Amino acid sequence: MERLNFKHTVPIQLRFNDFDALGHVNNSVYFSFYDLGKTTYFKDVIPNMSSNKEVGVVIANIQVNFILPVYPNENVAVQTAVVEIGNKSFKLFQQLIDVDTNEVKCICQTVMVGFDAKTKATRTISDEWKKAMIDFEGRGDLVKAV
Template structure:
């Protein structure tokens, strides 16, 4: 993947219970960090749509690669970017970084699918969501519709 220019970063406060017996952040905790990044990203990119309680997307696939451990007292943040938008889905790329050293600690790739909670079926990514993500990222090449 080409080097991304992340426009969205959210600091993460490490908590005592994030750490395991080995003294580093437990691998299961990273998912909550990435969820915080997704929530903050969507609130910044599409606040009016997120506040309507009709978000309309679910996670279809998530892949995480743990690169370096995170230890207590590290200053970390999650960076989030949309890297591709299809007809019914879009792909997010996220990474957890040490903001003091810029070391990438972990990377996450997520496929989000448009979903109608009433019909329990997939749905198209709306033009409003598509435009908001493309405008925020400043990349007209994100849309991969067929």
């Protein structure tokens, strides 16, 4: 993957219970960090996103690669970018970085799918969402032909 220019970063506050017996952040905790990154990304990128809980997006696939451990007192943040938009789905790329050293600690690739909870079926990603993500990322090449 080409080097991304991340436009969205969320600082992460490490908590005592994030750490395991080996003294580093437990692998399962990274998912909550990435969820926080996703939540704030959408809040910032699509501020008038409908609060309708019947229509939204769900995670269809998530892949995480753990690169370096995170230890107490490290200053970390999650960076998030949309890297591809299809008709009913889009791909996010996220990474957890050490803000002081710029080391990448972990990377995450997620496929999000439009979902209608009422019909329990996939749905197209709205033009409003597509435009908001394209405008935020400053990349007209995000939309992929399906």
